[in-house]
Amino acid sequence: MEQTAILLHACGLTLLMLPLLNIFLDNRDFLGWFSAMNLTFTRANHISIQTIMYPQQTVLSVTPWAPFTPISLIAPLVFVVGISMLKEAVEDWHRFLQDRNVNSRKVKVHVGNGLFVQKFWDALCVGDVVKVSKNEYFPSDLLLLSSSYEDGVCYVETMNLDGETNLKAKRSLEATLGLDDDEELCRFKGTIRYTKAVRNSTRAPSKRSKVERKMDHVIYMLFAMMVLISSISATGSALYTESEKDKRVMALCHTGIPVEDDKSDRLKYEAESPEEVAFLIAAHEFGFKFCERTQSIMVLQELDPSSGLVVKREYKLLNLLEFNSSRKRMSVIVSNEDGEIFLFCKGADEVIFERLADNGRTYQQATTMHLSNYAEDGLRTMVLAYKRIGLSEYEHWNSMFIKAKSMISSEREELLENAS
Numbered sequence: 448m449e450q451t452a453i454l455l456h457a458c459g460l461t462l463l464m465l466p467l468l469n470i471f472l473d474n475r476d477f478l479g480w481f482s483a484m485n486l487t488f489t490r491a492n493h494i495s496i497q498t499i500m501y502p503q504q505t506v507l508s509v510t511p512w513a514p515f516t517p518i519s520l521i522a523p524l525v526f527v528v529g530i531s532m533l534k535e536a537v538e539d540w541h542r543f544l545q546d547r548n549v550n551s552r553k554v555k556v557h558v559g560n561g562l563f564v565q566k567f568w569d570a571l572c573v574g575d576v577v578k579v580s581k582n583e584y585f586p587s588d589l590l591l592l593s594s595s596y597e598d599g600v601c602y603v604e605t606m607n608l609d610g611e612t613n614l615k616a617k618r619s620l621e622a623t624l625g626l627d628d629d630e631e632l633c634r635f636k637g638t639i640r641y642t643k644a645v646r647n648s649t650r651a652p653s654k655r656s657k658v659e660r661k662m663d664h665v666i667y668m669l670f671a672m673m674v675l676i677s678s679i680s681a682t683g684s685a686l687y688t689e690s691e692k693d694k695r696v697m698a699l700c701h702t703g704i705p706v707e708d709d710k711s712d713r714l715k716y717e718a719e720s721p722e723e724v725a726f727l728i729a730a731h732e733f734g735f736k737f738c739e740r741t742q743s744i745m746v747l748q749e750l751d752p753s754s755g756l757v758v759k760r761e762y763k764l765l766n767l768l769e770f771n772s773s774r775k776r777m778s779v780i781v782s783n784e785d786g787e788i789f790l791f792c793k794g795a796d797e798v799i800f801e802r803l804a805d806n807g808r809t810y811q812q813a814t815t816m817h818l819s820n821y822a823e824d825g826l827r828t829m830v831l832a833y834k835r836i837g838l839s840e841y842e843h844w845n846s847m848f849i850k851a852k853s854m855i856s857s858e859r860e861e862l863l864e865n866a867s
Contacts, residue, residue: 554579554586591619691735691749692789696831698730698737698747699762700779700791702769705738714738722829726793745781760784765841766848770794780841788836799830807832 550569557576558564568586571577576592579585584607594601599619606612703718716727716737727737738759739746745762762781765788770777776794783789792799796818800811818828836844 552584552586554583591617593619692833693831694730694733694735695747695789696791696793696833697726697733698735699745699781700777700793700831701726701737702767702777703727703737704740722827766845774798780836788838788841790834790836792832792834793829796828796830799832803832804834 550567552568553565554568554571555563555578556566556571557578563578566575571586577586577589579589585603591599591601593599601617601619602614603617604612604614701718701723703716703723705714706717707713708715714736716724718724718727730737734750736748737745738748743764745764747760747762748757749760750756751758760783762783764779764781766778766780768774768778768780774794775798776792778790778792780788780790796815800815803811814830818830821828
């Protein structure tokens, strides 16, 4: 791109900024680093808190069994982040005032016909011809065209850039050094060829202290350890919960009744078969004590893993499907205190195995081998199973089950068999 530059000699220095159209950024000086989005959350501790808090807020706190309220998470974060944001905002405000003082400085800009007018620094555009006198600051990156000295030399101090106080000699362009009168100046033409020097430049990094950078590494390490510990704890909790279900089948899937022994003040169980009594005693030994039963409620004493205390938990008995020779199994459907619905079942191995889900056959081969070994020893065997049931699935099945029980025709037994 070509441009004709007009140059006037005056006392002091005359300089030309690299010429181009208005596709460049303006000349405003901006020292502020923070914005409304990155004001505080560039720090590792705040990012980690946000990362932990977001899933808790969006997933856990909306569930009825959440151990906390949303305000207990939001209030501490708002307080800590608010104080930090206030501190950063005050510092950034001071930087803004410094920027405004710099941008409001004035420089002489050529407007044609040898006239120079005062312009603010932030109003400069690429291609403006400016005149800088002695002891004045340069408003931007400039290209020296001419100087008041005959050899086109000027001396520049860069203390505000690199702290050096010694003067550095700068020479004007040879092509513009001899343009003394207006006639020669009007005939001058220049061609600009772009380079990628500016493209290779990068944004200045945020200046942070060694303590802050060290703290970031500590936060990253703590966050990684927290993720690892949480993963191990969650996996262990899931495995423990699955093992609990097996023991709850023994404690809940039966028709037994707890009776207090007058002599020993201990509970004993009365049930339809000795197998049920054996299951209740085994569940008691495993920490699931069946202690109370009504027509619709079954109560267990069990260990709370979170507090380590023995607590009583009530299970609502929704349906009881008794054992018979055709079904070869017994089932109960219960609802726990969290509203979850479970089907607990016990029965003959061939009946249970054929009803297992695909993801429930992990231990089928090992269980079959154990059953064979017990049978060879002359022991009676029974298989336990359970299933988590959704509310809509249970309501659909329960309506069919109630309808089948209320029928008095010959199809009643067949419908009950299909429903159960």
